Amino acid sequence: MTTTQSIITIVAVVLGTMVTRFLPFLIFPEGKTPPAYIQYLGKVLPYAVIGLLVIYCLKDVPASSTYGLPEAIAILFIMVLHKWKKNTLLSIGGGTILYMILVQMVF
Known part of the structure; x- marks a missing residue:
């Protein structure tokens, strides 16, 4: 990888990270109530992710x-x-x- 390619890659990663970190705060400001489906996802996704991680970790156990x-x-x-x-x-x-x-x- 050349120096230019490395710099472009680093800038792309930094921008992607910043957008994913800051976008929720821009879309849902502090005084505004999030839509019902966003509140629903906030309640169910943590449990779904933990369940998915447990299944992923145990997928090779029978072998x-x-x-x-x-x-x-x-x-x-x-x-x-x-x-x-x-x-x-x-x-x-x-x-x-x-x-x-x-x-x-x-x-």
Whole structure:
């Protein structure tokens, strides 16, 4: 990649990032109520995204040699940890660490 191509790529990425960050604030200013479908999407999309991520993470489990045991243990650990501490970052980090320990050292 030449220097000119690199600069054009960086500018395109910066502009794309800035547009996606600032556009919602321009379309929906603070004093204006968002449309009903935007409010609906704000309520359902977080759960849909989490469900999609869980399915994506577990898609290769039937092909694994451990039959999903480390995944199941990590999921149960995440659920218990989140119910106990109610801290999303701790749940994600703790579950990831436990899963990596299980995959690297146990199974």
